[in-house]
Amino acid sequence: MGKALELARRGLFSTRPNPRVGCVVVKNDKVIAEGWHQKAGDHHAEVYALMHAGADASDATLYVTLEPCSHYGKTPPCARSVAKAGLKRVVIAMRDPNPLVAGQGIAYLQAQGIEVIVGVLEREARELNVGYISRMERGRPWVRCKLAMSLDGRTALSSGESKWITGESARGDVQRLRARSCAIVTGVGTIEHDNPSMNVRHDQMAVDFNHYAYPIPPLRVILDSRLRALPQMKLLTHPGEVLIATTAADHSVSKWRDVPSVTVVQTRSSAAGVDPDAVIAMLSSRAINEVLIEAGACLCASFLKAGLIDELWVYVAPKLIGNSSRNLFDLAEVDSLQNAHQLALHEVCSMGDDVRLVYKTG
Amino acid sequence: MGKALELARRGLFSTRPNPRVGCVVVKNDKVIAEGWHQKAGDHHAEVYALMHAGADASDATLYVTLEPCSHYGKTPPCARSVAKAGLKRVVIAMRDPNPLVAGQGIAYLQAQGIEVIVGVLEREARELNVGYISRMERGRPWVRCKLAMSLDGRTALSSGESKWITGESARGDVQRLRARSCAIVTGVGTIEHDNPSMNVRHDQMAVDFNHYAYPIPPLRVILDSRLRALPQMKLLTHPGEVLIATTAADHSVSKWRDVPSVTVVQTRSSAAGVDPDAVIAMLSSRAINEVLIEAGACLCASFLKAGLIDELWVYVAPKLIGNSSRNLFDLAEVDSLQNAHQLALHEVCSMGDDVRLVYKTG
Numbered sequence: 168m169g170k171a172l173e174l175a176r177r178g179l180f181s182t183r184p185n186p187r188v189g190c191v192v193v194k195n196d197k198v199i200a201e202g203w204h205q206k207a208g209d210h211h212a213e214v215y216a217l218m219h220a221g222a223d224a225s226d227a228t229l230y231v232t233l234e235p236c237s238h239y240g241k242t243p244p245c246a247r248s249v250a251k252a253g254l255k256r257v258v259i260a261m262r263d264p265n266p267l268v269a270g271q272g273i274a275y276l277q278a279q280g281i282e283v284i285v286g287v288l289e290r291e292a293r294e295l296n297v298g299y300i301s302r303m304e305r306g307r308p309w310v311r312c313k314l315a316m317s318l319d320g321r322t323a324l325s326s327g328e329s330k331w332i333t334g335e336s337a338r339g340d341v342q343r344l345r346a347r348s349c350a351i352v353t354g355v356g357t358i359e360h361d362n363p364s365m366n367v368r369h370d371q372m373a374v375d376f377n378h379y380a381y382p383i384p385p386l387r388v389i390l391d392s393r394l395r396a397l398p399q400m401k402l403l404t405h406p407g408e409v410l411i412a413t414t415a416a417d418h419s420v421s422k423w424r425d426v427p428s429v430t431v432v433q434t435r436s437s438a439a440g441v442d443p444d445a446v447i448a449m450l451s452s453r454a455i456n457e458v459l460i461e462a463g464a465c466l467c468a469s470f471l472k473a474g475l476i477d478e479l480w481v482y483v484a485p486k487l488i489g490n491s492s493r494n495l496f497d498l499a500e501v502d503s504l505q506n507a508h509q510l511a512l513h514e515v516c517s518m519g520d521d522v523r524l525v526y527k528t529g
Numbered sequence: 530m531g532k533a534l535e536l537a538r539r540g541l542f543s544t545r546p547n548p549r550v551g552c553v554v555v556k557n558d559k560v561i562a563e564g565w566h567q568k569a570g571d572h573h574a575e576v577y578a579l580m581h582a583g584a585d586a587s588d589a590t591l592y593v594t595l596e597p598c599s600h601y602g603k604t605p606p607c608a609r610s611v612a613k614a615g616l617k618r619v620v621i622a623m624r625d626p627n628p629l630v631a632g633q634g635i636a637y638l639q640a641q642g643i644e645v646i647v648g649v650l651e652r653e654a655r656e657l658n659v660g661y662i663s664r665m666e667r668g669r670p671w672v673r674c675k676l677a678m679s680l681d682g683r684t685a686l687s688s689g690e691s692k693w694i695t696g697e698s699a700r701g702d703v704q705r706l707r708a709r710s711c712a713i714v715t716g717v718g719t720i721e722h723d724n725p726s727m728n729v730r731h732d733q734m735a736v737d738f739n740h741y742a743y744p745i746p747p748l749r750v751i752l753d754s755r756l757r758a759l760p761q762m763k764l765l766t767h768p769g770e771v772l773i774a775t776t777a778a779d780h781s782v783s784k785w786r787d788v789p790s791v792t793v794v795q796t797r798s799s800a801a802g803v804d805p806d807a808v809i810a811m812l813s814s815r816a817i818n819e820v821l822i823e824a825g826a827c828l829c830a831s832f833l834k835a836g837l838i839d840e841l842w843v844y845v846a847p848k849l850i851g852n853s854s855r856n857l858f859d860l861a862e863v864d865s866l867q868n869a870h871q872l873a874l875h876e877v878c879s880m881g882d883d884v885r886l887v888y889k890t891g
Binding site: 316317318319320321324325328329330331332471479481483485486487488489490491492494495496497498499500501502503504507508509510511512515516517520521522524526 | 678679680681682683686687690691692693694833841843845847848849850851852853854856857858859860861862863864865866869870871872873874877878879882883884886888
C-alpha cells in the first residue's frame with residue numbers, strides 16, 4: 168500500500184477535481200503491475216494496473232488507495248473491471264466518501280466473492296485527498312491559508328515591501344502548495360499592491376516531473392467587491408482561468424465581457440466586502456477540492472473569523488523587521504488568553520533558513 | 530566518545546563555572562571505567578575514571594571530552610594523573626581553550642610517550658560547553674535570550690497577561706534552560722509587573738535526576754537603574770544569590786544593606802538605563818559561562834541592538850492573540866528588508882503543542 172500511495176502522489180498536481188489514486192497488483196509477493204490516475208477523464212488507477220497485469224491478474228491481490236468506483240462517470244465503474252480480472256483479494260486504504268460510491272464498490276466486489284480488506288494506511292490515504300474528502304464529506308473544500316512572516320510576526324514592511332521575506336526553498340514550497348490547489352484566493356488589494364502572477368512556476372517547484380504529472384493551472388479567484396481589478400494586471404494576463412467575486416452591480420462588469428478566461432460572479436456582501444462564506448459556497452459548487460488563500464491580513468482574518476480556514480501554513484523567516492510592519496492577521500486583541508484563537512500544531516520542519524509551521528484550526 | 534559526552538551531560542546543571550566533562554577508560558574494546566565532573570572543587574572526570582579503573586588502566590585508552598588540565602587549580606593537574614596511570618592512548622574531543630591549559634595538557638601527555646588523538650566529536654563537545662568556551666575564547670559569556678510568543682508574534686496581552694502563552698512542555702524546557710545557565714538576567718519592570726520567582730523548579734524540569742546532578746541555583750541579575758526593586762518581591766525572597774545592577778547613586782542602596790543574598794553593583798548607564806555592555810562585562814568578571822535573558826521587549830531589544838545576544842530561543846504557541854498585544858522586541862521598523870536583523874536558524878522542534886525555534890545571531 169505504501170507503493171500504491173507513492174504512485175497516487177504522482178497525480179498530486181493534476182487529478183482535480185478527481186482524487187489522487189494509486190494501485191499495485193501483487194502476485195507471489197511480487198509487484199506485477201502498477202497504475203495511477205493522472206487526470207480527470209483519463210483511466211482510473213485500477214484500470215491502468217489491470218491493463219499492465221493482463222491475464223496475470225488472475226488470483227492476484229490488488230492494493231488501491233481508494234475504494235474502486237461503482238458508478239458510470241467519465242469512465243466505466245472500476246469495481247466491475249476489478250472483478251472481471253479474476254483477482255483473489257482487494258486491499259483498499261479507504262472507502263470512497265463520494266455518495267455515488269460510499270461502500271457500493273466494496274459491496275460489489277464482495278458480492279463477486281472477492282476478499283476485501285479496508286483501512287490499510289488509511290490516515291495517509293486521507294491526508295493525500297484531504298480536499299476531495301472534505302468536499303464529499305462536508306460539502307466544502309479544504310481551505311489552507313499561507314502566510315510568510317518574519318520571526319517577529321510581520322508579513323511586510325509598512326511600505327508593503329515583502330520581497331522576499333522568506334528564502335528560495337520556502338518559496339519553492341509555496342509553488343508546490345499552489346500547484347496542488349484547485350483554487351487560489353486573493354484580494355484585489357494584494358493585486359493592486361504587489362501585482363503578483365499567482366501562477367504555478369514549474370521551474371521553481373523543485374519537483375522531478377519524471378515522478379509527477381505536470382500541474383494543471385489552478386483557478387485563481389479575486390475577491391473584488393467594487394470591481395477594481397484591471398485586465399492589464401499580471402494575474403489577469405497569465406494563462407489560466409480567473410474568477411472575480413464581486414458584490415458590485417451587473418452593469419459594471421463590461422470591462423470583463425471580452426476576456427474569455429475571466430468570469431465575474433456576483434456574491435453576497437459582508438462587512439469586509441465579499442462574504443467569505445459565499446465565496447467558499449461558490450467554490451464548493453465548482454468541484455474545488457483544495458483552496459489556497461494568499462492574501463493580506465484583512466482578507467485572511469475575515470476567512471479566519473468566519474471559521475473557514477482548515478489549515479494555516481506559516482513560513483517563518485530568520486529575520487526581525489520591527490514593530491510598525493504589517494501584521495499577520497487583522498485581528499483585534501483578545502480580552503484574555505483563554506479566548507485566544509486556538510490552533511493545533513500539525514507539522515514542523517525547517518525549509519532552508521526558514522521554518523514551516525502547519526496548524527489545523529477547529 | 531559518545532558515552533563520554535553522555536557522562537559529561539550529567540553535570541549540565543552543576544559544574545559551573547567549570548566545564549562539563551565526561552570520561553571513559555576502554556581496554557580490549559570494553560569500557561572498564563567511567564567518570565564525570567559534578568561540581569567545582571570536586572574531582573575532575575579523568576580522576577574519577579582512573580580511580581575506578583585502578584591498575585587496569587595500564588595500556589588502556591582514555592576518552593575524555595576536554596583536554597586534561599595541566600595546572601594546579603582547586604585540584605592537581607589531571608594530565609599528570611593520566612600519565613601516571615600508564616595509559617597507552619588518550620582520545621580528546623577538544624583542546625581546552627582555558628589559557629592555563631591550551632594544549633599544555635596534550636603536550637605533557639605526548640612528552641610522556643602517550644599517543645594523543647584530538648578532535649573526536651569536537652562539535653558536540655563544543656556545543657556542550659558553549660558558555661565556558663565563549664568565556665575563555667571571547668572573554669564574555671554565551672548569552673541566550675528566551676521569548677515565548679503567540680503565532681502572531683506577541684508575548685502578552687496589552688494588559689500584560691502572559692500566563693500562560695505556552696504549554697507545560699515548553700515551560701519545563703525553560704526550567705532546564707534556566708538550570709543550565711550561570712546567570713538569569715531580567716529587568717525591574719518584569720519583576721514589578723509579573724513578580725516572577727525566576728528560580729529553578731526541579732519538579733518542573735522533567736529530568737531524571739538519576740542521570741543529572743541537581744542544579745546549583747543560577748545567579749539572578751536584576752537591571753534596576755533607579756533601584757525600584759523591593760525586598761518582598763518573590764525573586765528576592767527565594768533562595769539563591771541576587772545581583773542588582775543599577776546606575777543610581779550609592780546612598781540609595783540602604784534597603785539592601787542587610788540582605789546577605791543581594792549584592793548591589795553600580796554600572797554604567799546607557800539610553801535604556803543600565804548599559805547592557807556593562808552588565809555583560811560584569812558577568813564576565815564573575816566567571817559566568819551561560820547567561821539567560823528573560824525580560825520584556827525593551828530590555829531584550831537593548832541587548833539585541835548592542836549585539837550581545839548569541840542565541841534566541843523562541844517558543845511559539847499555537848494561538849493568535851491579536852494586534853494590540855505586546856511585541857517580541859521593542860524594535861523600530863527597518864527601512865528595507867535588506868536591513869532586517871538577520872538571524873541564523875540553528876534548531877527546530879515541537880514541544881507539546883508549541884514549537885521551539887533556536888536562532889544564532891551574528
